Amino acid sequence: MAIPEATMMYRFRLPRVLPTLYQPVHMETSCGFILANHRSILLLQYPQGHWSFPKGHVEGGEDHHSTARRELLEETGIEKIRIIPSWSHRTEYSYSRKGSTNQKQVYWYLATTDEFQVKLSHEHTNFLWLDIENAVNQLTFEQEKNVLSSARKVIESLSAD
Template identity: 30%
Template sequence: MYKVFVNDKPLFLTNTVEKETDFRMFLLESVDIEQLIVNMFNNKIQKAFLYHPDEKETLKKLKEKIPVAKAGGGLVYNKRGEVLFIFRNGKWDLPKGGIEKNEDIEDTAIREVEEETGVKGLKITQKLQKTYHVFKRNGTYRLKVTHWYEMKTDYSGKLSGQLEEGIEKVAWLNPEQIKEVLTNSYENIKLLFETVELDK
């Protein structure tokens, strides 16, 4: 099952029919996706399921209904086992950004981390899960698919947030601090941390 976040509310892509309780269920084939997204953005729907009988087809079908933006990001550890976070729009987040023409997604992830935080000497150590969320740009809703990579660095220099991206703070956080900042982060970031072990 895939989980797509719309304004931090979950939209599940599923191949099982469940009895509705606290959510709405729609058929992926026939749903008016824009209307559903608008309702979720406007808090009329808190949680929804999109049903399609073939689980492998669910994401593909959704991508046919909404433009896709591909992004790369990093979960970066330093030598002390701290993780690199950025603070923007009032929330803690991880550095990430959109792919450029003819760029490999791994290169996107490294470039974006460098640009957004000033951290250099990044090495990808493993591929993490992808996350999905819907955002609006120039009046159009898009599905952002972010490819996440675990990275390591020995960098101990100055951190500098990319101002034109609205980044107010960049910080190395230890596992205790991470637990705290995740209470003021995005659902996708929380999801990512459910699958990684801190205290590396």
């Protein structure tokens, strides 16, 4: 069926503002550990003041465990860990930086260590080893509080051995 010429003369134009309203969302992937030493959990403080677990961005060719191990070593100097394969968790959130919206997913893993000594990287200002309850209270972000709460039973069963 042919479209009448009168109809074809109407063209719809997108407003010039649209390209500035639409910004592609960039997805970042990070990996980190909830690190337990018996019933103590390691938290790191960032210069902005928030408390979190050791974590960082995936670099080319790395799998998630390799990323989490590398970041743990870089941020704390802790190398000797045992990964608990029965537990993992994924969180996702959005944040804005320099006018663009970024989506971030973080893959969390659980590990234990016998090391207590931490060699802080330049990325952090402080660290604490806290029992689970105090660690939940110290964490800044609600999602990370929930992650630790979900790992609690596993951590408690490990320290009972």
